[in-house]
Amino acid sequence: MPIDCEDQELLEGFLTETTELLEKLDDDLVTLEKTPTDSDLLNRIFRSIHTVKGASSFLGFDLLVRVTHKTEDVLNRLRKGELLVTPEIMDVVLEATDLVKTLVSDIKASEIVDREVDETINKLIPLLSEQAAAQQAPPATDASAEPASAVDTATSAQEEPVSPDQAPQEPQPSPPSTAALPPAVTPPPSGAAKKAAAPKPADKGGDDLSDSSTVRVDVKRLDDLMNQVGELVLERNRMIQLNQDLQGGSSDQILFGEEFGKLTKRMSFVTSELQMQVLKMRMIPVEKVFKKFPRIVRSLSRDLGKEVDLQIFGEETELDRSVVDEIGDPLIHLIRNAMDHGLETPDERMAAGKPRTGTLVLAAVHEGNSIIISIKDDGRGIDTDRVGRKAIEKGLITEEQLAAMSQRDMFDLIFLPGFSTKDKASDLSGRGVGMDVVKTNIKKLNGLIEIKSEKGQGSEFILRLPLTLAIIQSLLVEVEGEVYSIPLSSVLETLRVDQRQFHLVGGQEVLKLRESVLPLIRLEQVFKVQPRSERGDFCYVVVIGAADKRVGLVVSRLVGQQEVAIKSLGNYLANIPGIAGSTILGDGRVTLIVDPVGMIDNGEGAAAGR
């Protein structure tokens, strides 16, 4: 059933606000369980639910009102100290929150499905009548309860509509005069709501509720941006003026050159400022992803019967929203993985001489032009013997390959598609897709993943991601007349080498660099560039590295360093080996960006294959 809402703008405002509140709510509820006496927190939770209730009753979302109303009542009793926070109560409240999310996402998808809400509501009701004396709200459904606050919510639009001093008065019966107001705005689908013939219960907690199609920007940042744009316009006018003078012959060459030089400097200053501003606007704290996790960890630990202490650090670390949107799923996989495979049950932990409660540390930190996210547990660690055996059993590798593997390589086995140490797939894991997906997603972001693990001590998954996907520093190189761009983040050093110093080891060209042997890749061969006739003895080697793997790219000339904006090559040319994308240089020509990770894998493969 499509939603018949007269004011689309109002509805959108409601959705944005509700989504934000609900996102925060999960985190708050889990925190509340740990600190049940925090009355500020409890008040905040109460207000969030109350706001959602008020707004939905104003817009006539009947189901939503029923659920939030009862949840609010329970929270109110918690707030007044008539009930104590227990895991059981929190389970029910969280279930109700999930249901609210599902209902909101229904509204977002502009269809109202008849969902089974009575089940959840029935779980809430006993919490209200347990101490009958203190009963405050009638159990009967009252769709248009609290219209006063509903109107209040709607008129004060986006901001926190309920001030704390107002809150205690709210659960009072509504004056009948205003009670007629909400239905008048939008007739609520009351008949449908009461027939709770649900197609399916609220199973998914509305994971996809948060979306990033809209962005809230600090007005100050926007003002700054406008200032920058203003300056840019001035510089443009100056440029037009200069051009006119030149064309009209009213300016002599020397003066023009001088003026133009100044203009170029100012232009470049303004544009870099502008670039920074826009980049800043796109940056959001990683908290947006992290705040989902306490809830996930809580429910997982209850499901698995494990005791976990989740510690989160560096949630204020900012990174580009395009990256934030993409890392959510891989991180959930890794957390699940740590909970399911890494951490032991309390008994096992006691037996191993560890504290009952396992620790899971989620940390984010900036390092240069990248962000590092690590997920660390103090569980049983990765058993490389077992991993190796399983990989052979599943036919992913051969005995000989395993024998030649370093410990690192064995850790990497868990990323192979189809790999799983579980004999039976459970709800949680064991299908052998998760880690493969993690690796693919991280790779797609131009990121790296690294594993550190010690048997019996725990493991750590380290993700290294670029801060932004839009603009990178790059090294321009020339290969037999063609210019390519190499992301500077993966360039370790550049060398000018005499080609006679190259050695051949099993058909693979290598260079002895200080104490180590560096495999070489000739870009003109990989990219099949037509060789030009003259070829000097000297060439340049660009050493690129990812994690602890290194290869040298042989190029004819280094052109320089430049900040470039990444342009996609489109769907048709999306997957060219060794090419990560393209960019446009100052002279308008297109240059291809080399994919360092692909090159390194390629180089390693070539070296190992021979």
Place this chain on the structure above:
Amino acid sequence: MSNALAPMKLDDVHSGEHGKLIQLVSFNLAQEEYGVDVLKVREIIRMPIITRVPNTPNYVEGVINLRGKVIPIIAMRKRFSLADADHDKQTRIMVMDVGGELMGFILDAVSEVIRIASSEIQPSPTVVTSGVDQECIAGIINQAERLLVLLDLEKIFTQDERRLFSNL
């Protein structure tokens, strides 16, 4: 009532006979004349500097910068296995919308925009003069002196090629 209906009927018959008018951009490729739906054509440009893209099929000439957007360029002669010819003053790139993405096609020359009635389009004969794939020929237009091959560039890449592109 019946009076009001009559002209409408006539109109129906009329359009049934001649079909609705469509506009085609006609271009030349190895002495043959081809046409594509004008609505698919975004712009026609002269040859810019093309950046070669390695490890792609030979008919992918490379990519160009179209006002800040990077778009792939397909050499039509190579795609249809026609004899290669040097680019001259007549050579043009026709930027088209293919499956929602912009793509440029190198053509020998672009001649004009013509209007024809859709009824004039005949199904293509089984044997076609040039090396153009049967797949992307939408029909033949026979107008007095000229013979025009109507192309559907949405079908220029076969299923296999699409897979190749995405799995390269």
